[in-house]
Each structure stands twice: as structure tokens, then as C-alpha cells.
Amino acid sequence: MFASKSRARIMQLKLELKTTKKSNLSMTDYLQKIKSLADSLAAATQPIPEPDLILHILGGLSPEYESFVTSVTTRLDDLSLEDLNAMLLNQEMRINNAQISFSPEPQANIANSSSCFNGCGKGHGHGRGRGRVGFTRSRNQSVANQSGARSSVICQLCN
Structure with a gap:
């Protein structure tokens, strides 16, 4: 046993x-x-x-x-x-x-600008963020035009 x-x-x-x-x-x-x-x-x-x-x-x-x-x-x-x-x-x-x-932490694109990057005067707060969120180029624009001058960036909020 x-x-x-x-x-x-x-x-x-x-x-x-x-x-x-x-x-x-x-x-x-x-x-x-x-x-x-x-x-x-x-x-x-x-x-x-x-x-x-x-x-x-x-x-x-x-x-x-x-x-x-x-x-x-x-x-x-x-x-x-x-x-x-x-x-x-x-x-x-x-x-x-x-x-x-490497734990994921929420990130935000925060800006300290009181006006639009293009100078529209509206306080969208997207002028100095971490990326280019909020900006697009119009379909006919390129980074540089034929003369070599830089094209402007278009604000998506106020055009």
C-alpha cells in the first residue's frame, strides 16, 4: 500500500x-x-x-x-x-x-500657436504640432514650383 x-x-x-x-x-x-x-x-x-x-x-x-x-x-x-x-x-x-x-502612451498634436500656420488669424492651434496634421496641399500645388519657390500649405480648417 x-x-x-x-x-x-x-x-x-x-x-x-x-x-x-x-x-x-x-x-x-x-x-x-x-x-x-x-x-x-x-x-x-x-x-x-x-x-x-x-x-x-x-x-x-x-x-x-x-x-x-x-x-x-x-x-x-x-x-x-x-x-x-x-x-x-x-x-x-x-x-x-x-x-x-515601450508602453504605449497617448500622444497628441498640441500647438502653442494662437493662429493658423498660414496666418489666417484663426486660433486653430495647429501651427507647431508634432506632425503635419491639419495641413494639405491643394491638388495643383507641389513642394516647389517651376521657379524654385516653395508653395504654401493650405489649412484644412479654414482653407
């Missing part, structure tokens, strides 16, 4: 190890969960070899770690579990910093 429970427990631990995903866990929590499962298997006389444990860890990472996983699995030299842990913590920090740096 005891042996049957031990086998069932070992199978449960192996299955849990195989199916554990990082998901929303921090990298520290994810690695701790994997380590706990590996330690439980070792205590049940079923230790997981380090290269297999590394593959379990990499297999549970989310798609944002795909390039990292590729770089680790194509290495020619051996990687220790300790080195992998340090690299994963560093990679998590890089991903978090990139998400903060």
Missing part, C-alpha cells in the same frame, strides 16, 4: 514538473516552484538530472522568453542550473524594463 502511494506521488510530482508554467509568477517564484518539485522528487528517490531540469524550466517559460530559450538551447557549452537561474532573473528584469520603456 505504501509503495503504491509513493509511486502515485512520484507520478504526480513528475506530471506537475512537466506542466508547470511561469504564467503570471515572478521568475523567482517560478524557479522556486520548480526547485521545490525537484527536491520532492529527489526525496522520493527520483532525482531529476540537471540538464532535464533545465529543459523543464525552459519549457515552462512564456513566449516573451522565446529568443532567450533559443539562445540557451543552441549553446555549445554546458550551462549550470545556477547560471541559468541568474540569466533568467536578468532576462526578466530586461523584459520588465522594456515593457515600461
